[in-house]
Amino acid sequence: MPEAPRDPLRALPKSIATVCLSGSLPDKLEAAASAGFQGVEIFEQDLLTHDGPPEGIREMAADLNLAITIFQPFRDFEAMPEAQRRRNMDRAERKFDVMQALGTDLVLVCSNTLPAALDDPARAAADLREMAERAAGRGLRVGYEALAWGRHVNRWRQAWDIVRRADHPALGLILDSFHTLSLGDTLDGLAAEVPGERIAFVQLADAPRLTMDVLGWSRHFRNFPGQGELDVPGFTRAVLEAGYRGPLSLEVFNDEFRAAPARRIARDGHRSLIWLDSVVAAPSVPAAPLPPPPALDGVEFLEFAVDEARGADLAAFLGTLGFRKAGQHRSKAVELWRQGGVNLVLNAEPDSAAAGHFELHGASVCATALRVDSAARALSRAEALLCSTWRERAGEGERSIPAVRAPDGTLILLVEPGARSIWESDFHLLPGEDGGALEGVDHVAHALSGGQMDGFVLFHRAVFGLEPGAPLDLPDPQGLVRSRAMADPAGRVRMPLNVSESRQTATGRFVSAIAGAGVHHVAFSTRDAAAFVAGRSAPMLEIPANYYEDLGARFGLADEELAALERGHLLYDGDGQGGAFVHAFTVSFEDRFFFEVVERHGGYDGYGAANAGVRMAAQARARPWMPGG
Ligand SMILES: O=C(O)c1ccc(O)c(O)c1
Ligand SMILES: [Mg+2]
Structure with missing residues (x-):
């Protein structure tokens, strides 16, 4: 021995x-x-x-x-x-x-x-x-x-x-x-x-x-x-x-x-x-004292970098999905748009990290806020893993949220449960009701340019403890999209990563539009996707009848069920073990990013990869949403 x-x-x-x-x-x-x-x-x-x-x-x-x-x-x-x-x-x-x-x-x-x-x-x-x-x-x-x-x-x-x-x-x-x-x-x-x-x-x-x-x-x-x-x-x-x-x-x-x-x-x-x-910890080999990854409890908010005009356009688009303005920042040109458990922040504050991001990329997600058990521990882990960190200036009495810079330059903000929420400390909250149909952020999908997949996988795995799923190939009409979904063990933070060598795919068009990698779509979870879509004026991506014909054949769904899916432009997937997924997509905002509503049943753990080809072909045909259009 x-x-x-x-x-x-x-x-x-x-x-x-x-x-x-x-x-x-x-x-x-x-x-x-x-x-x-x-x-x-x-x-x-x-x-x-x-x-x-x-x-x-x-x-x-x-x-x-x-x-x-x-x-x-x-x-x-x-x-x-x-x-x-x-x-x-x-x-x-x-x-x-x-x-x-x-x-x-x-x-x-x-x-x-x-x-x-x-x-x-x-x-x-x-x-x-x-x-x-x-x-x-x-x-x-x-x-x-x-x-x-x-x-x-x-x-x-x-x-x-x-x-x-x-x-x-x-x-x-x-x-x-x-x-x-x-x-x-x-x-x-x-x-x-x-x-x-x-x-x-x-x-x-x-x-x-x-x-x-x-x-x-x-x-x-x-x-x-x-x-x-x-x-x-x-x-x-x-x-x-x-x-x-x-x-x-x-x-x-x-x-x-x-x-x-x-x-x-x-x-x-x-x-x-x-x-x-x-x-690598082994009985005879202690692990190095790297602080353990944070326990993640979902996405507290997503922040979009906008200017005044783009902010108004995006607010109008969010309005069609049933979001309402729920808060105005106390000292900055920052608005909170909310629906149920989903918080979206529209940041038009000059001279901020968001403004810098907007200069480079236009309207896009500039920060993702994760709920973590300890921000200090997550930060020191990130630093030990050679990541750069960031802290935005804060006004009197406002919370300053520490952040790690992701490989695409966006910030990952670390929000701890506190006695006062950041919304109470930093915002004037506006009265009103939104119906609460959205439970939270189901997943945040990123589009990457060629050669970025391995670096992103390692970053999220090492820093946040997200585990990568098996690589998948998704067929876009203009080229192949390679995909890997990252998620924490409890499935509270989910992040599919897509990369495409072609500039003509949905992923490639996004990377061109934004001049870099970034958040391509945000999926919201709901209990009833059909009711959600039926009750909103949001422009949904139209899905061809052939898709529903095949769906009937593959899953043996009843005619009424198929008709309801088709009416709502809803897509369906099953995992063969009793799990099912119902989802629908909006058209894109200025061919930049889009939203999805998803309904998970019976422990379904995927993202509807079987439907990605249909979605991408529909996106290649669809016109993006334009304000007033
Ligand atoms: O591919 C090779 O030839 C090659 C050469 C040296 C190595 O150590 C190796 O692992 C592969
Ligand atoms: Mg070797």
Whole structure:
């Protein structure tokens, strides 16, 4: 048994492979350092394309306080026919020269993928032993990693068998979460079979579950821990339980990451390791003291950035849905519009965060206020996760609500239950009745531009403890929309995220209109969506008769029921387990955002994804709402 480890994960150096990041090699180093990493893996291709001596990279890394944790990869080395053997040893010596110039002592050898490679573990062991012996002569070490698509070696146990047979102190095992988890393998048995000090290096990557060849999956779709669907926490726990105490290093090949700003991706990477740290708690490995995520109790309000004219238009639109003006801010050009449990704030105050948002994006949601058990704890968690925070100036006697800035630049305000509500402290409340048909905000759907999904998923998961659902593909007539719904465990805060590469889809049009990502629609919950729609003058999205014909066939609904749905332009979905969902959409406000009313029954937990294609096709036909129109 390995000795019970004392250092928690947070004490391990955090490293990132240069292959994760865009730009030149110096750009990559600078981004890794600015995000707070202690080390980098130098990916050979990044060095080959760099115009300058390796010694310069060594100096630059040293100036940035970055250790070069490993040089990689060294390929197609072991178990080659005799004729190739000498050449490969010479090749290794040349790379040892480069490593010494770089100032790193570890090289990654990945398992041979060549058709000519021999299926001969004894030969592989002898070759690696000789390489390790040569490395040791220079004070260097070798690590051996099983690639999931290796010709003969693709599981960690096979790689370990070869390392064990080679039996050289300068040779160790390299574990990579992607290669293990992508094959459906686990690290069960690792602690019993492999002494911690024989694990030379650990690489971490997550990925969405895809059905495709594992090489293509690995080279294009890896992402950071917490962004995908693999059990990276379980993997990490196992290497720590085995006694490994070297760097934890992100190694992600991802087309979107390579095209994104290096600093943003590096910051996401570090955030993912801080998050991982907090969820990896194992009997022998205490979790890092990250404050726990807030307990969420729904959306207290949504705030729209407007100016005076847009504010009046939006107020008129909300009026058609049955909202009424319920309050006027005591000191600012801010109105409260309310219906039942839904609060919408229209902010036209000059020189505010909202005004800045309006300048950049026009009329749009600039803040989402979540009810949390402790705003202070949520803020300190967000700060520990490298998020920026914000506090708006407040008038005399008004509540100042702390906020975290979301990746789209909007604010997430943290509202604690208090003796006096923010409405009483900050607003003149106006008398009146709204009928109370809306119970609350069911979900807040975001539209993202290409390449933003992984960063948003990680942000909401790490900071607020929202869990991502499985990725879905939704068909818009103008292109595909990829979707992932995030929700807290109790389902009180729900946030579907949609992204589209096309500018012509409903999602793409929103991102163009708003010049960025943001809230695309807000869904309100009600007990009776049909009655809600029937009693309002709001322009609802028209749904074609063919849809109702199919609905009758799929769910066997009675004719009267179908007719009632059709009359209200209502959509219907069932989960096959007694749960049902009835919902309807307004047309959009100036082709920017729209509203939805939803009725959930019997524990239905989705968002009507089956109806998204019909909704998006209807939106492509519909004219947006215009004031006075
Ligand atoms: O895709 C590859 O070739 C490759 C190279 C080195 C690695 O560590 C790895 O996990 C994959
Ligand atoms: Mg690897």
